[in-house]
Amino acid sequence: MNTVDTKQIEKKSSPILSLGFSPCPNDTFIFDALVHGRVECGYAFKERLEDVETLNRMALSATLDVSKVSYHLLGHILGDYLLLRSGGALGRGCGPLLVAREKLDAASLAGKRIALPGRYTTAALLLRLFNPSLSDFVYLPFDKIMAAVADGSVAAGVIIHESRFTYQGHGLQKILDLGQWWEEETGHPIPLGGIAARRDLGRETLLALEQAIAASVERAFKYPAEARPYIRAHSQEMSDEVCDAHIGLYVNDFSRGLGSEGEAAVRLLLGRAEAAGIIPPLREPLLI
Known part of the structure; x- marks a missing residue:
């Protein structure tokens, strides 16, 4: 008599969300554990790896359920998306x-x-x-x-x-x-890119995603060798040294969670963009 693996059944029947991020080492490092099922949140993911401006334009048409986007773009899509506190790129000494x-x-x-x-x-x-x-x-x-x-x-x-x-x-x-x-x-760190998720996914799903991405970051820090094959598969023209420098520059404690300092930096950036007429007036809540 064959034994049924209930965990496999649960995994196969998990709802699937579309997830966009870049092929850059910082993103593949962050999302490796999530997309390969090493952290659980009740969902499976169909990833879409594109450069950041392609992801920005996809978010403008609300194509993906969850996506890495530029913080600049976030100011244009708050009607459909909100910002998750984990998984983003924000820090010091890492600007363009x-x-x-x-x-x-x-x-x-x-x-x-x-x-x-x-x-x-x-x-x-x-x-x-x-x-x-x-x-x-x-x-x-x-x-x-x-x-x-x-x-x-x-x-x-x-x-x-x-x-x-x-x-x-x-x-x-x-x-x-x-x-x-x-x-x-x-005096603030620079917000570069964050993770946007569709508002219509609902509060429970959004919170689960925020926590799962944070757990994926934690696992990548704890077991960096696990993510190496996925990183290398999408960064074949980069040396290991450049990959490591890239991750070290863009993945940090703010990737685990924005915290009050990160949130203040994001709000200031968007506020200045709004005051300059670069983004529309901000009328929707930014975070869960």
């Missing part, structure tokens, strides 16, 4: 960099063409907050920006992700650290 071929004065960029990694990225928001007079932007995939700056297609570019570790190898110079500017301007 403005780079150029030659040493430029950041204050003299007016009239120059600047490449940005997407209209709705936090990188784009920070540059607009830094200098509202700038307007000549070209939007490129984040991994195409360094080449565009290096070949003179644009005067400067804002780089994110692993480009922070490799731009000097492309003959580029740092003009401005937008994260450092934000920290000095406000």
Whole structure:
């Protein structure tokens, strides 16, 4: 007589939620345990790995149940989504960099063409907050920006992700650290990307997701070798050293949970974006 594995039956019958995040090492590190069933929340997940601006645009049409999004984009989607407290990228010393071929004065960029990694990225928001007079932007995939700056297609570019570790190898110079500017301007850490979940999933599901993502982060910290194959599968062009540096920069205690400090930073960023007319008025609750 065959023995029935009730845990397998429960797993197979779990409702499936769509989950979007980037193939960058920080996201695959965070979500590995969740998508592979090493933490439980009563749901299975169909993951969608895309660059952050693709995820932002998918969230604008409410395509995914749960998704990593830029904090800039969050201000545009609060009618459909709210922010989960776990799983995001927020910290100090990790902001976008403005780079150029030659040493430029950041204050003299007016009239120059600047490449940005997407209209709705936090990188784009920070540059607009830094200098509202700038307007000549070209939007490129984040991994195409360094080449565009290096070949003179644009005067400067804002780089994110692993480009922070490799731009000097492309003959580029740092003009401005937008994260450092934000920290000095406000005293707060910089909110880069957070996890948005559809409001219509309901409070019980949203709380379960928030807790499960936090547990996935904890497991990744406790057993980092478990996540390594998943990370490597989606970062084949990066060395282990760059992967580790990437994770070390973007995954921290704020990824476990925003806490009061993280929440204050998010509210300040969105408040400044609203005051500048960059995002619509904030009328919906931000968090569960």
